[in-house]
Amino acid sequence: GLEYIRCAINRGLSVDDVAPRLSFFFAIGMNFYMEIAKLRAARTLWATLVKKHFNPKNPKSLLLRTHTQTSGWSLTEQDMYNNVVRTTVEAMAAVMGGAQSLHTNSFDEAVALPTEFSSRIARNTQLILQEETGIPAVVDPWGGSHMMEQLTDDLVAEAMKIIDEVEEKGGMVRCIEEGMPKLRIEESAARRQASIDSGKEVIVGVNKYKPTSEQKTDVLKIDNKQVLASQKERLAQIKASRDAAAVKAALEGVTAAAKDDxxxxxxxxxxxAKARATLGEITDAMESVFGRHVATNRVVQGVYNETYNTSGREDDLKAVTDLVQQFEQKNGRRPRILVAKMGQDGHDRGAKVISTGFADLGFDVDIGPLFRTPAEVAKHAVESDVHVVGVSSQAAGHRTLIPQLIQQLKAEGAENIVVIAGGVIPQEDYDELYKAGVALIFGPGSPVPMCARKTVEHLLRA
Ligand code: B12
Structure with missing residues (x-):
């Protein structure tokens, strides 16, 4: 926020032109009191910082506006209807925290895009809170509670330390360029995963009180081929019907503006956009000047084991590292995995968590960049001489891209490289992928040691 205001001021606007129009987006998770305190602390921080740095005249510049979304991460594939309860608790935290706007997730969003039924329940969760409970009628209902005030103050103090650190490093843009926030998020995600995998943090239906019978829920199925064909047709129609000269001139205008500060x-x-240039064309027009941002890809190491090892279940890890050693003795080197991301799928948290966990368990881990084609991944796998490619897929490209990868590996003469997959892959697609040659599939909620153990067991058998 501070960085945006600074940018605007540098371009000749005043703080009061910009600050009242900013809106912040917060995810709201299951830590109920903490989430309420988070929104309360954010308001205090914003008002304090904007006043200190920019001294606005309009009091609206000090007001923090928030859109909130209940956490998608906390949703589970296992015992899926539990997610209705999770979303309700999170939505209550958002409302009690004083959010201006709220998005409630649907219960099936851990595995697919929502159905009409699940969307309706998600919408009704909001309506019930709004119309039946009286909860939104009170502004800051937790104000004055000793516990909540203390938690809010503590959060303000802790957040201030990070904000000061960012400022000292030269601001948020500099920090993003250096990969600082990304690395912190990845470290925190690896710790959280270890906490869940080791049972320290309970997720009902996933690591405790697991369902004893098979749970079947209808999920939305989308035909990728049909979506691709219809998108291409719409693009062709737009391109045929627009004024080509106007588009060309407008895109040149974008490139010129990118060049000239x-x-x-x-x-x-x-x-x-008004001349109907596509998003791809507009970004291409800028890319010719700016190039493309490539995130630094570092694997956080040590934190998975460190967190797991405080759970009293260290033996789980030893069972896996023993197998890894067995593999090393047999093959003269440790099992090497390429964790790969393909297509337009920008979700990399699962890939990073798996990379950190597998590295901590003794694997040699190569982590590939985002947005690769199957051919690029196959080439990388061959050049790095890996034993296994682990595809992490969250954006529903698995049925198309993974079989293509297997074909590409064959074309490279590398059919001995084992392909495994993980991520948001509906159970009903498993058979199709096994038939295409995928050795193992690990859905949401899979404990990392189990993934590593099954992988090395498979490699030992192969
Ligand atoms: C966090 C998140 C995001 C973040 C991603 C941040 C990041 N850097 O990764 C942000 C906000 C950027 C995002 C954006 C979008 N998202 Co999103 N996102 C999620 C969410 C909520 C959680 C994913 C996650 O991080 N989980 C935690 C990790 C640790 O779990 P995991 O990936 O499942 O990995 C575990 C296992 O699956 C397995 N595993 C995974 N990979 C591998 C690999 C190997 C080798 C092995 C062994 C195991 C393994 O092990 C891991 C540990 O258990 C999911 C919903 C969900 N609950 O999964 C939606 C979800 C994946 N997103 C979705 C969508 C639609 C989008 C957007 C298109 C939304 C939009 N309209 O803009 C964009 C797309 C951006 C892009 N370019 O791809 C959909 C995909 C729908 C589908 N598959 O049909 C989902 C399922 C939500 C939904 N139902 O709408 N998203």
């Missing part, structure tokens, strides 16, 4: 790039992009 005194020009307004957003305005040029709006002209291009």
């Amino acid at each position: 005194s020009k307004n790039l957003l305005a040029a992009a709006i002209v291009a």
Whole structure:
């Protein structure tokens, strides 16, 4: 927020032109009191910092506006209807924390896009809170509670330390360039996963009180081929019906604005969009000047084992590291895995958590960049001489991209490289993938040691 205001001021706007129009997006998870305190602390922080740095005249500049979304991460594939309860608890935290706007997730969002039924329940969760409970009628209902005030103050103090650290490093843009926030998130995700895998943190239906019978829930199925064909057709129609000369001129305008700091790039992009240039064309017009951001890919190491080892279940890890050693003795080197991401799937948290966990369990881990094609992944796998490619797929490209990868490995003469997969893959797609040659599949909620154990067992058998 501070960085945006600074940018705007540098371009000649005043704090009061910008600050009242900013809106912040918060995810709201299951830690109920903490989430309420988080929104309360955010308001205090914003008002304090904007006043200190920019001294606005309009009091609205000090008001923090928030959109909140109940956590998608806390949703589970296992015992799926539990997610209705999770979303309700999270929505209550958002409302009690004073959110201005709220998105409630549907209970099936851990495995697919929501159905009409699940969307209706998600919407009704909000309506019930709004119309039946009286909860939204009170502003800051937790104000004055000793526990809540203390928690809020503690959060303000802890958050201030991080904000000061960011400021000292030269601001958020600099920190993003250095990969600092990304690495912190990845470290925290690996610790959280270890906490869940080891049972320290309870997730009902996943690591405790697991269902004893098979649970079947209808999930939305989307035909990728049909979506691709219809998108291509719509693009062709747009391209045929638009004024090609106007599009060309508008895209040149975007490139010119990207080159010249005194020009307004957003305005040029709006002209291009109105001329019906596509998003790809608009970004290409900028890429020719800016290049493409490639995130630094570092695997956080040590934190998975460190967290797991305080759970009293260290033996789980030893069982896996013993197998890894057995593999090393047999093959002269440790099992090597390429964790790969393909297609337009930008979700990398699962890939990072798996990479950290597998590395801590003794694997040699190569982590591939985002947005690779199957051919690029196959080439990388061969060049790095890996034993296994682990595809992490969250954006529903698995039925298309994984069989293509297996074909590409064959074309490279590397059919001995084992392919495993994990991520948001509905159970009903498993058979199709096994038939295509995938050795193992690990869905949401899979404990990392179990993934590693099954992988090394498979490699030992192969
Ligand atoms: C966090 C998240 C995001 C973050 C991603 C941040 C990041 N850096 O990864 C943000 C907000 C950016 C995001 C964006 C989007 N998201 Co999203 N996202 C999620 C969410 C809520 C959680 C994913 C996650 O991190 N889980 C935690 C990790 C640790 O779990 P995991 O990935 O499942 O991995 C575990 C296992 O699956 C397994 N595993 C995974 N990979 C591998 C690999 C190997 C080798 C092995 C052994 C095991 C393994 O082990 C892990 C540990 O148990 C999911 C819903 C969900 N609950 O899964 C939606 C979800 C994946 N997102 C979805 C969508 C639609 C999007 C957007 C298109 C939304 C939009 N319209 O803009 C964009 C797409 C961005 C892009 N370019 O891809 C959909 C995908 C729908 C589908 N598959 O049909 C989901 C399922 C939500 C939904 N139902 O709508 N998202």
